[in-house]
Amino acid sequence: MIEVNLKQLREAINSYNNVIKTLEDNNTAIINNFNELGKHWQDERINKLSASFNLESQRALKLEKNVKSQLAVYREVAKGYEAIGRQVKCNLSGQDIINAKIDNIINKINNIIARYDSLGDISFYPRAYLIRSNKRKMKLILKEFKTIKSELNKKFNDIREIENSVQKKIAAIKVEYITVNNYEREE
Amino acid sequence: MDDKVRVLKLYERMNRIKNKTSDLIDSVEALEESLEKYLEINNKGYKKSAVNSQRNELKEVKNSVKYNIMSNLRNYL
Numbered sequence: 604m605i606e607v608n609l610k611q612l613r614e615a616i617n618s619y620n621n622v623i624k625t626l627e628d629n630n631t632a633i634i635n636n637f638n639e640l641g642k643h644w645q646d647e648r649i650n651k652l653s654a655s656f657n658l659e660s661q662r663a664l665k666l667e668k669n670v671k672s673q674l675a676v677y678r679e680v681a682k683g684y685e686a687i688g689r690q691v692k693c694n695l696s697g698q699d700i701i702n703a704k705i706d707n708i709i710n711k712i713n714n715i716i717a718r719y720d721s722l723g724d725i726s727f728y729p730r731a732y733l734i735r736s737n738k739r740k741m742k743l744i745l746k747e748f749k750t751i752k753s754e755l756n757k758k759f760n761d762i763r764e765i766e767n768s769v770q771k772k773i774a775a776i777k778v779e780y781i782t783v784n785n786y787e788r789e790e
Numbered sequence: 791m792d793d794k795v796r797v798l799k800l801y802e803r804m805n806r807i808k809n810k811t812s813d814l815i816d817s818v819e820a821l822e823e824s825l826e827k828y829l830e831i832n833n834k835g836y837k838k839s840a841v842n843s844q845r846n847e848l849k850e851v852k853n854s855v856k857y858n859i860m861s862n863l864r865n866y867l
Binding site: 668687688689690691692693694695696697698700701704705706707711714715718719721722725727728730733734736737740741743744747748751754758761 | 793795797800803804806807810811813814817818820821824825827828829830831832833836837840841845847848850851853855858859862863
């Protein structure tokens with residue numbers, strides 16, 4: 604089941620975006636400040652400190668890059684669902700079930716229209732105009748159900764397109780695990 | 791063909807149409823339930839009101855067949 608609350612999603616995106624900006628500013632400040640420190644104390648031991656700092660700053664920048672790409676996914680979700688609605692609950696597997704139900708309805712209407720057609724000459728009956736009017740109404744209802752089917756399928760397909768596009772982006776994100784052992788080895 | 795026979799034949803056919811329309815209304819009700827279950831936009835089943843409106847149209851058609859046509863045909867029998 605897909606569930607989207609666009610208002611809350613947008614708020615969360617803005618909040619996450621602010622946190623990322625802070626992270627970005629902090630990373631830039633840390634790099635600048637560390638470089639500044641090196642100007643005021645020169646010693647051969649500084650090489651080890653620099654190497655350690657380079658490793659940590661690379662990690663920090665990688666984290667920054669990764670969280671930005673995660674935010675981009677959420678932004679795409681929000682942008683895609685803007686055209687659908689403020690709140691969406693969808694089970695894509697329901698599309699086939701709904702199509703089958705509408706096709707069944709369309710078949711039944713066609714069957715009823717065929718029955719009206721096969722009434723033959725009803726001109727002898729003073730209220731034949733009512734029968735003709737009901738047949739016309741059935742034809743309008745048939746047309747309406749065809750339109751409903753088409754609009755429903757469009758909506759399901761739009762949602763499927765958003766989800767597929769997001770899935771591709773998620774698949775492209777690399778998940779890397781840093782173990783304590785790796786971290787210790789790097790030291 | 792005798793008038794009464796023609797009327798009776800029409801009555802029987804209209805009765806079948808009425809029954810088929812009742813069955814159709816049940817199918818439309820089932821569709822409405824599915825819409826709520828599988829696709830809800832802004833807290834309501836997508837196109838549920840459009841389907842509901844068609845269900846009301848069908849009820850009107852069915853009532854017209856039952857009360858305006860079949861009841862009237864009975865007067866000729």
